[in-house]
Amino acid sequence: MTDATQSPRSVKTLLGARRGRGKMHWTDVFTYCYLGFGLFLMFAPVVWLVLSSFKTPAGLQEFPPTFLPLGQISVEVEGYEEPLLLFDVTMEDGSVQQLAQVRRIGIMAQMVDPENPGERLQIPIATREPVREMRMAWENYRDPLERFNFMRYLWNSVIVTAAATMVTLLINSMAAYGLSIYEFRGRNAIMLFVIGTLMIPITVILVPVYLVVTNLGMINSLWAVILPGAATPTGVFLLRQYMLTIPRDLIEAARMDKASEWQIYWRVVMPLAMPAVAVLAIFSIMWRWNEFLWPLIVLNRSEVYTLQVGLNAFQGELDVQWHYILAMTVVTLIPVVIVFAFLQRFITTGIASSGMK
Amino acid sequence: MAHADDKATGIGDVLQNVVAWPIRILFKLIDYPVTAIQNVIGIRRMPWLFLLPNLAFFGMFVIIPLFMNFAYSLTGGTELFISERPYTGGEQYGFLFDCDNYADPISCREDRFWKGIFNTAVFIFFQVSFMVLFSLITALVLNREIRGRGFWRAVFFFPVLLSPVVVALIWKWILLRDGILNAFLISIGLDRILFFVSPEWAMFWAVFVSIWAHMGFYTLILLAGLQAIQPDLYEAAEMDGTSKERVFFRITLPLLWPNMLVVIVLALIKGVQVFDEVYVLTGGGPGTATQFIVQYIYNTAFTNQVQNFGLASAASMVLGVVLFVLTLTQLAATRRRDND
Numbered sequence: 001m002t003d004a005t006q007s008p009r010s011v012k013t014l015l016g017a018r019r020g021r022g023k024m025h026w027t028d029v030f031t032y033c034y035l036g037f038g039l040f041l042m043f044a045p046v047v048w049l050v051l052s053s054f055k056t057p058a059g060l061q062e063f064p065p066t067f068l069p070l071g072q073i074s075v076e077v078e079g080y081e082e083p084l085l086l087f088d089v090t091m092e093d094g095s096v097q098q099l100a101q102v103r104r105i106g107i108m109a110q111m112v113d114p115e116n117p118g119e120r121l122q123i124p125i126a127t128r129e130p131v132r133e134m135r136m137a138w139e140n141y142r143d144p145l146e147r148f149n150f151m152r153y154l155w156n157s158v159i160v161t162a163a164a165t166m167v168t169l170l171i172n173s174m175a176a177y178g179l180s181i182y183e184f185r186g187r188n189a190i191m192l193f194v195i196g197t198l199m200i201p202i203t204v205i206l207v208p209v210y211l212v213v214t215n216l217g218m219i220n221s222l223w224a225v226i227l228p229g230a231a232t233p234t235g236v237f238l239l240r241q242y243m244l245t246i247p248r249d250l251i252e253a254a255r256m257d258k259a260s261e262w263q264i265y266w267r268v269v270m271p272l273a274m275p276a277v278a279v280l281a282i283f284s285i286m287w288r289w290n291e292f293l294w295p296l297i298v299l300n301r302s303e304v305y306t307l308q309v310g311l312n313a314f315q316g317e318l319d320v321q322w323h324y325i326l327a328m329t330v331v332t333l334i335p336v337v338i339v340f341a342f343l344q345r346f347i348t349t350g351i352a353s354s355g356m357k
Numbered sequence: 358m359a360h361a362d363d364k365a366t367g368i369g370d371v372l373q374n375v376v377a378w379p380i381r382i383l384f385k386l387i388d389y390p391v392t393a394i395q396n397v398i399g400i401r402r403m404p405w406l407f408l409l410p411n412l413a414f415f416g417m418f419v420i421i422p423l424f425m426n427f428a429y430s431l432t433g434g435t436e437l438f439i440s441e442r443p444y445t446g447g448e449q450y451g452f453l454f455d456c457d458n459y460a461d462p463i464s465c466r467e468d469r470f471w472k473g474i475f476n477t478a479v480f481i482f483f484q485v486s487f488m489v490l491f492s493l494i495t496a497l498v499l500n501r502e503i504r505g506r507g508f509w510r511a512v513f514f515f516p517v518l519l520s521p522v523v524v525a526l527i528w529k530w531i532l533l534r535d536g537i538l539n540a541f542l543i544s545i546g547l548d549r550i551l552f553f554v555s556p557e558w559a560m561f562w563a564v565f566v567s568i569w570a571h572m573g574f575y576t577l578i579l580l581a582g583l584q585a586i587q588p589d590l591y592e593a594a595e596m597d598g599t600s601k602e603r604v605f606f607r608i609t610l611p612l613l614w615p616n617m618l619v620v621i622v623l624a625l626i627k628g629v630q631v632f633d634e635v636y637v638l639t640g641g642g643p644g645t646a647t648q649f650i651v652q653y654i655y656n657t658a659f660t661n662q663v664q665n666f667g668l669a670s671a672a673s674m675v676l677g678v679v680l681f682v683l684t685l686t687q688l689a690a691t692r693r694r695d696n697d
Binding site: 194312 | 530676
C-alpha cells in the first residue's frame with residue numbers, strides 16, 4: 001500500500017478514461033474542471049495572503065482592494081526639499097499630464113509640473129488620479145522582527161519544535177526497540193496500553209495535565225509545551241512496525257560481538273530504522289510547529305509565546321494591525337512550505353501507510 | 358556535474374558532523390550507565406529499561422491526569438489543587454445534565470454546555486459529510502490518468518500542513534467586511550455580507566475552512582485505497598462492456614468501503630475536538646453561534662472570571678466517553694480494512 005501512492009499505473013484507472021480513443025466522456029470534462037477549480041480554491045487564498053502582506057496599511061485600507069501591492073510614486077522637484085507625490089491630472093482641455101502635488105487645500109491642490117517647477121497650478125482634486133507602481137512594503141516584515149516580540153516567538157517556536165522532536169524521537173524509538181526486538185512477558189499488555197493512550201487526546205485531560213505541569217513548576221516555561229506530548233502512541237506504533245522487519249540475525253551477530261543492548265539499539269537498529277524515524281521526525285516537527293490549544297493554555301506571558309499563540313494574540317487586539325499580521329503569517333508559513341517542498345514524498349507515504357496526522 | 362556533486366556532499370558532510378557531534382556525545386553519555394545497568398539486571402530485563410522513559414511520560418501526562426480528571430469532576434470550588442477542593446460527588450454532572458428539554462439548549466441550567474454540544478453536532482454533521490464527499494471526489498479525480506499527478510496531489514494536500522492559526526488568518530483576511538470576497542460580491546452587483554455577524558454564515562465558514570484545511574489528509578487515505586484495488590477487476594469489467602457508473606457502484610465503492618469507514622470515523626474523532634481554526638476565525642461568535650464543546654471546556658477552566666475546573670473536568674469526561682467509543686470504532690474499522 002505504501003508504494004501504491006507513488007507508482008503511476010499503466011492500466012486503465014477508475015472509471016477508465018478513454019483518452020486513447022479520442023472520445024470525451026463527461027467524467028473527463030469534469031476531471032479538468034474540478035482540477036482547475038481546485039487549483040484556484042486551494043492556492044488563491046495563499047497567493048492573496050502573500051500579495052496582501054506586501055501592502056502598506058493605506059493599501060490594505062483600500063476598497064475594493066487592488067490586486068498587487070501598489071505605492072504612489074513621488075518625485076524630486078527642483079526647489080522643494082521633500083519629494084512630491086505624483087498624479088495624473090486630466091487638464092481642462094482633456095489632455096492628461098503628470099503633475100506633482102505641493103500641497104492640498106480642501107478640494108483644491110497646488111501642483112507643479114516637474115519639468116517646469118517655476119509655475120504653480122490650482123487643480124481640483126476630483127480631476128486627478130495618483131500615479132502608482134508596484135511597491136513591496138518590506139517594513140511589514142522588518143518592523144515586527146525589530147520592534148515587537150516577534151523574533152522571540154519565532155525563537156521559542158524553533159526551540160520547542162527542535163527540543164520536542166529530539167525527545168520524541170529518543171523515547172519513542174527506545175520504546176519501539178523494547179517492544180520489537182525482545183520477547184518478554186507483558187509485551188502485548190504494554191502494546192495494548194500504548195494503543196489505549198490513543199483514545200485520550202489532550203482535549204480530554206486539559207485540566208489535570210495543567211495541574212501536573214503546574215506542580216512541576218513548568219507553567220510559562222517552554223518545557224510545559226515540550227514534555228506533555230513527547231510520548232506519542234502513533235510514534236511508538238510506527239517505529240515498532242518498521243523495526244519488526246529488521247532481521248534478528250543482525251542483532252544476534254552484534255550480541256556475539258559483545259555489543260551492549262544500548263549499542264545495538266543505537267548503532268544497529270536506529271540506522272536501519274532511519275526511514276521510519278525520518279517520517280516521525282517530520283510529523284513531530286509539523287505537530288509542534290503548528291500546535292495551538294495547549295500552548296495557549298500554559299503560556300500566558302508574552303516572552304514565552306510561540307508563533308501560533310503570538311499570532312493569535314496579535315489578531316485578537318482591539319486595533320488589529322493587519323499589515324503586520326499578514327506578514328507574520330507568511331513568515332509562520334515559510335518553514336512548512338520548505339519542509340513540504342523537500343519532503344513531500346515522505347509525508348504523503350507516511351500518512352498513506354500509517355493513517356496518522 | 359561531478360564537481361557540483363562533490364560540493365554538495367562536502368556541505369552534507371559538514372552538516373552531518375555538526376548534527377552528529379552532539380548526538381555522538383549524547384550516545385556516549387547514555388552508553389556507560391545503561392551498559393552498567395545491563396550488567397546488573399541482565400539482558401532479559403532490558404526491554405523494561407528501554408520502555409521506562411516512554412511509560413513514565415505516558416503515566417505522568419496521560420494516565421495520572423485521566424484519573425485526576427475523574428477526581429476533579431467530583432469536586433467543586435475554584436482551587437486548582439485537588440487537596441483543597443471540596444468533594445461534591447456527582448453534583449457537576451447533575452448540573453451539566455439539568456435540562457427541561459434536551460433538544461433546546463436554552464432550557465438547560467448550563468446552557469453554554471448544551472449550546473456547545475448542539476453546535477458541535479451541527480458542525481460534525483456538515484463537516485464530516487461534505488469532507489468525505491469531496492475527499493472521495495478528489496481521490497477519484499487524482500486516481501485518473503492525469504498529467505502531473507504529483508503536482509495535483511500536492512495542490513489538494515498542502516493545507517493539511519498549515520497551522521490552524523495560519524489557515525484561520527488566511528480566511529479571515531478574505532472574509533472581513535472589506536475583504537476581497539465582499540469586493541467580489543459588490544462587483545457582481547450583490548450586497549456586502551458581514552460573515553462574522555450572521556450565525557449561519559459564521560457556521561458555514563467554520564465548516565468550509567475546516568474542510569479546506571483537512572480534506573487533503575482524507576483524500577490521501579482514500580487515494581491509497583483506490584490504488585490498492587486490483588486493476589484486473591477494471592480490465593474485466595471493461596471487456597464485458599460494463600458502464601462506468603456501474604463499475605463505480607459495483608466495484609470501486611464496495612472495495613473502497615473499508616477505507617471510507619476509516620475516513621469517516623477519523624473525521625468524526627477530529628470533528629468532535631474542533632477548536633483551533635474556528636477559535637481563531639470566529640472566536641466562537643457571533644455570540645455563541647460557533648462555540649464548540651472544546652472551547653466550552655477551555656473557557657470554563659481557563660478564561661472565565663471564575664475558573665470552574667470541576668465543571669470543565671466533568672464536561673471533559675463526557676467528551677472523553679464519546680471519543681472512547683469513536684476510537685474503538687476506528688480501531689475496529691482499521692483492523693477490518695487491514696485484514697481484508
